[in-house]
Amino acid sequence: MYAIITIxxxxxxxxxxxxxxxxxxxxxxxxxxxxxxxxxxxxxWNQSIHxxxxxxxxxxxxxxxxxxxxxxxxxxxxFAPVYYKPVKRPLEDIYxxxxxxxxxxxTMTGFGNILMLFVGIExxxxxxxxxxxxxxxxPNSNEAAMKYFLTGSFASGFLLFGIALIYGACGSMNxxxxxxxxxxxxxxxxxxxNIGLLLVAIGMTFKIGAAPFHFWAPDVYEGSPTLxxxxxxxxxKVAAIAAFFRLMSSSFSDMESSWVVTxxxxxxxxILIGNLSAFYQDNVKRMFAYSGIxxxxxxxxxxxxxxxxxxxxxxxxxxxxxxxTITAFAVLILVREETGTFSINxxxxxxxxxxxxxxxxxxxxxxxxGIPPLVGFAAKYNLFIAAIEQGHLPLVIxxxxxxxxxxxxxxxxxxxxxxxxxxxxxxxxxxxxxxxxIFLAAFLMIVLGLIPGVIINLI
Amino acid sequence: METxxxxxxxxxxQYYIIxxxxxxxxxxxxxxxxxxxxxxxxxxELMLNSANLLLAAFSAYRNDPAGQIFVFFIxxxxxxxxxxxxxxxxxxYRSTKTIDINALNRLKW
Numbered sequence: 382m383y384a385i386i387t388i389x390x391x392x393x394x395x396x397x398x399x400x401x402x403x404x405x406x407x408x409x410x411x412x413x414x415x416x417x418x419x420x421x422x423x424x425x426w427n428q429s430i431h432x433x434x435x436x437x438x439x440x441x442x443x444x445x446x447x448x449x450x451x452x453x454x455x456x457x458x459x460f461a462p463v464y465y466k467p468v469k470r471p472l473e474d475i476y477x478x479x480x481x482x483x484x485x486x487x488t489m490t491g492f493g494n495i496l497m498l499f500v501g502i503e504x505x506x507x508x509x510x511x512x513x514x515x516x517x518x519x520p521n522s523n524e525a526a527m528k529y530f531l532t533g534s535f536a537s538g539f540l541l542f543g544i545a546l547i548y549g550a551c552g553s554m555n556x557x558x559x560x561x562x563x564x565x566x567x568x569x570x571x572x573x574x575n576i577g578l579l580l581v582a583i584g585m586t587f588k589i590g591a592a593p594f595h596f597w598a599p600d601v602y603e604g605s606p607t608l609x610x611x612x613x614x615x616x617x618k619v620a621a622i623a624a625f626f627r628l629m630s631s632s633f634s635d636m637e638s639s640w641v642v643t644x645x646x647x648x649x650x651x652i653l654i655g656n657l658s659a660f661y662q663d664n665v666k667r668m669f670a671y672s673g674i675x676x677x678x679x680x681x682x683x684x685x686x687x688x689x690x691x692x693x694x695x696x697x698x699x700x701x702x703x704x705x706t707i708t709a710f711a712v713l714i715l716v717r718e719e720t721g722t723f724s725i726n727x728x729x730x731x732x733x734x735x736x737x738x739x740x741x742x743x744x745x746x747x748x749x750x751g752i753p754p755l756v757g758f759a760a761k762y763n764l765f766i767a768a769i770e771q772g773h774l775p776l777v778i779x780x781x782x783x784x785x786x787x788x789x790x791x792x793x794x795x796x797x798x799x800x801x802x803x804x805x806x807x808x809x810x811x812x813x814x815x816x817x818x819i820f821l822a823a824f825l826m827i828v829l830g831l832i833p834g835v836i837i838n839l840i
Numbered sequence: 841m842e843t844x845x846x847x848x849x850x851x852x853x854q855y856y857i858i859x860x861x862x863x864x865x866x867x868x869x870x871x872x873x874x875x876x877x878x879x880x881x882x883x884x885e886l887m888l889n890s891a892n893l894l895l896a897a898f899s900a901y902r903n904d905p906a907g908q909i910f911v912f913f914i915x916x917x918x919x920x921x922x923x924x925x926x927x928x929x930x931x932x933y934r935s936t937k938t939i940d941i942n943a944l945n946r947l948k949w
Contacts, residue, residue, distance in 0.1 A: 521946055545891045
């Protein structure tokens with residue numbers, strides 16, 4: 382809770398400094414504020430404090446996910462000066478909106494009342510709509526923002542109507558009370574609750590970017606500024622999946638029969654559509670959008686195979702996905718700066734001039750594909766084991782097949798980097814900031830891959 | 841307050857549910873069938889307001905204020921959403937000179 386307050390204060394200060402045309406202190410304030418919020422967040426470990434009539438619950442689940450989200454945002458801010466180098470204005474609005482979106486994401490992981498879920502989702506989404514369109518004079522960015530806004534608000538409508546029906550059936554929006562109602566009416570769940578849950582699930586799959594409601598993701602990811610795409614693909618997705626997991630595990634775990642089949646179909650469709658569409662992409666940014674869809678499908682498996690330790694597996698998976706995606710996007714931003722294109726050909730011969738970046742990209746790609754000993758493998762392995770223990774064998778088989786397909790398109794940039802002759806471009810000069818971030822991410826991917834149990838047993 | 845609740849309860853709860861579901865369906869169909877961005881905004885508002893009405897009806901029938909409080913939050917969010925949506929519409933109009941969403945076809949595979 383105090384982490385949210387800290388970040389809000391930082392965001393307002395940033396906005397104010399921008400308004401009085403102070404440019405230099407913006408990023409230093411964020412680089413101080415976010416680590417402080419990170420530490421304040423961790424101070425609540427093992428205390429499980431309930432704030433404001435159970436509106437917000439700071440238990441270990443939310444603290445762990447909040448730590449991941451704040452850390453990811455910090456990594457995103459490390460690229461900001463490089464990405465926005467050509468822009469001369471103070472950029473306080475973009476920084477503040479990223480922070481506000483982070484506040485929404487932090488609210489989503491720790492809600493104790495569906496009201497807070499809604500407020501958190503909207504806080505995050507409304508900020509992201511603006512951020513997606515923040516390249517004001519680029520028609521692609523405008524179009525991405527418009528599409529994101531239209532599909533996003535449509536999804537919010539579904540979510541709200543579902544919440545209204547759940548409230549009507551259970552008489553409360555508190556997660557504990559809903560759980561009590563579900564346990565008490567175990568044998569005759571009212572139809573209204575089932576329909577409401579289905580509508581809420583549709584709204585959440587929209588936000589996660591899972592099939593059959595994934596169609597906005599590739600367009601929006603491609604059109605948005607790359608830095609914002611990085612933020613959306615990591616923080617937006619992880620927060621939404623954590624919120625969905627929390628909703629399902631704390632309220633509806635006792636009526637599994639009414640939603641497990643639907644979600645299994647969603648997960649299978651998501652994994653297949655994501656991986657098969659990524660297969661054909663020549664645009665690397667768009668390929669990451671489809672890869673993000675596929676990973677949303679894998680993370681849905683954790684929701685389907687709900688058990689207490691599935692939370693730890695989901696945390697490990699989120700960390701592995703986040704770190705790998707953010708590293709890949711960092712290299713992509715560098716390559717884009719130099720070659721002016723997102724095409725896979727832009728990666729040709731990168732290893733010759735920039736071995737560090739090429740190595741980081743390789744590690745990230747292999748981790749996303751799930752090659753041992755990287756963290757992506759450990760995450761997928763534990764996830765599939767958890768699902769098999771719950772008897773979801775067909776789902777796991779589809780997931781493994783999807784994983785095998787994904788190796789092809791993740792290897793393509795690697796092949797282009799190492800085995801193709803360089804195109805005419807010279808070496809890409811990368812500032813020291815980038816190098817540090819890339820080393821940190823590569824280090825985390827290898828080390829966490831060797832000790833996954835630490836994360837899994839955390840919550 | 842008591843008289844308002846009593847007046848709401850004159851109409852049976854099922855009627856509210858059916859009416860709100862109809863409103864919601866009209867909104868969904870409007871979003872899916874219409875190509876004019878402004879009409880789509882209006883349809884989304886219809887979806888949100890059907891949820892508002894349903895929450896208010898449930899809240900009155902259960903004598904529980906939580907639903908009505910939620911309605912205020914939805915109104916605030918809907919207002920913010922419209923502000924952002926219209927701003928985006930102006931930006932899109934500047935580049936395409938139309939508010940037909942079929943003009944948004946630059947990004948596809």
